[in-house]
Amino acid sequence: MRIRILVLSTLLALSGAASALTPDDVKSALAAEVKATDPAFKDFSAQRGNVFFHARHGGEWSCATCHTELPAASGQHTVTKKPIRPLAPAANAERFTNQDKVDKWFKRNCNDVAKRACTAREKGDLLAYLMSVKP
């Protein structure tokens, strides 16, 4: 009995660690960030995110250049041709479940595409769009 309890509690602990963060959590944190400067803010717009994703922002590349026009599909780095797994959470459950990775890639890729950091609202809109994409 004692062993069974031990196994059960270990399993619970493990599953707790694995599901630490969801894309919804990431989006909520971004919403809180926007609200801090704009109290009238209601919600992110998947439509605005869609436009941002496919447009160029002063640089040579858009998000879609590497992540493809349909972010539920596998992409490819435009220079090295290295495959990139789908960006939409519905097609790749790993996406937006690790805040460090989210921060790292927004920083890198916004600099690549927009030549500047993205605002919290832009990130939230993008995430809302990506979460709306179905495979």
Place this chain on the structure above:
Amino acid sequence: MKTFIRSISRGLPRGSDVGVSKGASTLWSRAGSIARPRSPFNLESLRTAALMTGTALVAALFMAEAAHADGKRFGPYPDVYTQECASCHVAYPPELMTKKGWATITSTLDKHFGTDASVDAKTRAALDGFLASRAATRERNAPSEPSARLTRTAWFASEHGSTPPAKTSFANCAACHTQAEKNDYSERGIKVPTK
């Protein structure tokens, strides 16, 4: 065989080399223990021992040769290297450029050949330590221009020339080295695209 001897003279390096040498020495010592004569005066068993040991040695060397191919296998790498340096391109073998060249790369990651590949300070320290521990020491692996492109070292040019095959890029090792994702750059895995 040349590769095998060279790796011994280098003081047995990294990656799969170590695995191979371990395998070889296990075989060698195993053969030795089987063949150990019970009596020092028994000529027959001494001869058998010598024969078995010799056979084992030859077999071990052949196995080493086969596993080595042309000595162009690398890795495995620590997670920090694959996560930070193999998301956008294959994990370029640290053995192919000097420590100074890698230091140039890691100190300019925010402007990394047209992209922002920046990492935090802790990650950079880990990468620097790892790269320095495996970096090349020969002059031909030193960078030849300020951005320290691995593909512009004298070694790279002597192996690949100065122009990549049509519609490929030198940054895309896997275009020709079909096993590059497995850190295997041996000749048998090379398939140059025709179009």
